[in-house]
Amino acid sequence: MMGDAEAFTRDFLPLFRAVPPARPGVCRICHSGPNDRVDGRPWPICASCKRTTERLTGHTEHVVPISLTIKDTQLYDVLVRRREPAIGTARRNRLDFLAATLTHFFREHAACLQGLAGGPFTTVATIPSTRTERPIEAFHYMEKVIGKVGAWARLHRPLLLQAVDAYAPVLAARDSHPAAFRVLGDRGQGDRVQGDGVRGDGVQGARVLLVDDLFVSGAHVQSAASALIGRGARAVVALVIARLVNPASTDPYSAGIWQESGDRRFGFDRCCVCDRDRDHPAARQPVRRARG
Ligand SMILES: [Zn+2]
Ligand SMILES: [Zn+2]
Numbered sequence: 001m002m003g004d005a006e007a008f009t010r011d012f013l014p015l016f017r018a019v020p021p022a023r024p025g026v027c028r029i030c031h032s033g034p035n036d037r038v039d040g041r042p043w044p045i046c047a048s049c050k051r052t053t054e055r056l057t058g059h060t061e062h063v064v065p066i067s068l069t070i071k072d073t074q075l076y077d078v079l080v081r082r083r084e085p086a087i088g089t090a091r092r093n094r095l096d097f098l099a100a101t102l103t104h105f106f107r108e109h110a111a112c113l114q115g116l117a118g119g120p121f122t123t124v125a126t127i128p129s130t131r132t133e134r135p136i137e138a139f140h141y142m143e144k145v146i147g148k149v150g151a152w153a154r155l156h157r158p159l160l161l162q163a164v165d166a167y168a169p170v171l172a173a174r175d176s177h178p179a180a181f182r183v184l185g186d187r188g189q190g191d192r193v194q195g196d197g198v199r200g201d202g203v204q205g206a207r208v209l210l211v212d213d214l215f216v217s218g219a220h221v222q223s224a225a226s227a228l229i230g231r232g233a234r235a236v237v238a239l240v241i242a243r244l245v246n247p248a249s250t251d252p253y254s255a256g257i258w259q260e261s262g263d264r265r266f267g268f269d270r271c272c273v274c275d276r277d278r279d280h281p282a283a284r285q286p287v288r289r290a291r292g
Contacts, residue, residue: 005100005101005104006104006268008104009268011087011090012087012090012092012097013267015067015073015078016066016067016266017067017069017258017261017262017266018068018261018264018265019031019064019066019068019261019272020032020257020261020272020275021272021273022272022276023276023287024043024287025042025043025253025256025257025287026287027046027048027049028045029045029049029053029061029062029218030048030049030063030065030218030243032065032068032245032254032257033045033046033047033049034046034047034048034249034251035047035253036251040252042253042286048216048217048218051174051175051176051217052175052176052217052219052221052223053176053218056178056223056225056226057178057229057230058225058226058228058230059222059225059226060222060229060236062117062237063218063221063240063243064112064113064116064237064238064271064272064273065215065241065242066102066105066239066242067241067242068243068244068245068258069245070244070258074086075241075242076214076242078094078097085097095141095144095148096148098145098213098241099145099146099148099149101241102211103149103150105239105268105271106149106151106152106239107151108268108271109271112271112274113209113239113273114207117207117209117236117237118234119235120207121207121209122205122206122207122208123155123157123202123203123208123233124146124149124152124156124157124211125156125157125158125208125210125211125228126143126210126211127142127161127181127210127221127224128162128163128181129163130163130165130167130171130172130220142213143158146158146211152209155209157202160183160184160203160228161181161182161183161184161224162181162182163180163182164180164182167180167223170219171219171220171223173219174217175217176218176219176226178226178227178230179227180220180223180227181223181224183203183227183231203231203233204232204233205232205233205234206232207237209237210238210239211238211239211240212238212240213240213241213242214243214244215242215243216244221238224236225238247259255289256289257287260287
């Protein structure tokens with residue numbers, strides 16, 4: 001099935017919305033986000049990213065969403081409410097659909113992501129759930145999704161990160177913490193995992209592709225990135241399936257970003273990284289403030 005991720009995702013393009021390239025009014029880290037500037041001018045980094053990175057000793061400057069989303073879209077339902085994607089008579093198994101989405105995107109944009117990391121990835125990891133979220137889920141489904149992506153078979157380290165429950169309330173409050181995730185097998189922590197190649201010292205010098213489903217504030221992504229960088233990772237680039245935006249925000253740029261993403265064509269042949277490098281006139285101007 002994964003051999004033809006393109007065919008698998010073709011009928012489902014309407015679920016996705018184009019992600020704008022970074023520029024004034026589009027956060028340089030997460031490619032969206034709320035403004036908090038009192039003067040109302042466009043911003044280089046959004047209020048969420050500012051909050052979730054300012055107190056960390058290490059964070060990632062690179063979050064690449066495949067799509068934007070708002071609540072009450074089918075993509076949001078697939079990611080958060082665990083619905084199976086369906087368009088007309090076409091239906092897909094949820095895990096297969098998400099794996100095909102990542103497979104297809106990575107096939108087209110591996111060079112974009114590796115360019116941000118400064119070289120090929122040595123590790124692919126996902127972010128474990130924390131205690132206050134997904135209480136019913138016995139396993140973290142993103143591990144299963146990533147396990148289906150053939151290109152990552154040799155790089156996937158399923159047990160790299162472990163949530164520290166004490167910090168779950170911090171993350172739930174949309175803030176980050178450098179100790180919210182532990183890197184398993186760190187030297188000196190006495191919990192080296194034997195026999196499956198997962199060792200914390202493997203993080204030293206690693207270029208990590210950190211894959212997550214939904215980016216809301218960056219609290220999880222940045223806490224996880226901080227833990228990895230603290231253990232010597234050379235680069236962390238986050239690939240997220242969707243960045244949640246709030247077009248009802250009082251900030252006119254958030255609404256403008258959502259409006260613009262509806263006007264742009266979504267395709268797996270483009271992303272917010274290579275769109276920036278193309279001679280795209282819209283990418284040169286600040287995002288429009290939404291009307292009304
Ligand atoms: Zn941001
Ligand atoms: Zn690209």
